[in-house]
Amino acid sequence: MAWTSIHRYARISPRKARLVTQLIAGRHVNEALDLLRYTEKRASSLVTKVLRAAIADADEQEANTGELYVHEARVDAGPIIKRFQPKDRGRAHSIHKHTSHIVVTVGEGRRRK
Numbered sequence: 001m002a003w004t005s006i007h008r009y010a011r012i013s014p015r016k017a018r019l020v021t022q023l024i025a026g027r028h029v030n031e032a033l034d035l036l037r038y039t040e041k042r043a044s045s046l047v048t049k050v051l052r053a054a055i056a057d058a059d060e061q062e063a064n065t066g067e068l069y070v071h072e073a074r075v076d077a078g079p080i081i082k083r084f085q086p087k088d089r090g091r092a093h094s095i096h097k098h099t100s101h102i103v104v105t106v107g108e109g110r111r112r113k
Helices: 014-024 029-037 043-060
Strands: 002-010 068-077 081-086 092-097 100-108
Touching: 002 043, 014 029, 014 043, 014 068, 014 100, 029 043, 029 068, 043 068, 043 100
Parallel strands: none
Antiparallel strands: 002 100, 068 100, 081 092
């Protein structure tokens, strides 16, 4: 059995968020929460919220939270918010604000690789 939690349209670029999700993939949930607590990346707080939500979903289904592992932690690219910055002589440069979809799946027992 596996439980998935998703944070859609997170205002962080996927490249930056993937650095954090790669740290926790395949780890025990307590170890993953400890890693996220001491990681100094901005994405760690977003991934922590998603991981805690997945653990809470598993707890509601009366799963043994002591045996939960992170089966999947991935970041998909969301839509790009496009803005313009005025420049000299009437020009405009485009600014792309990237968004992400953070997906964390937890399950009982280690995932086989």
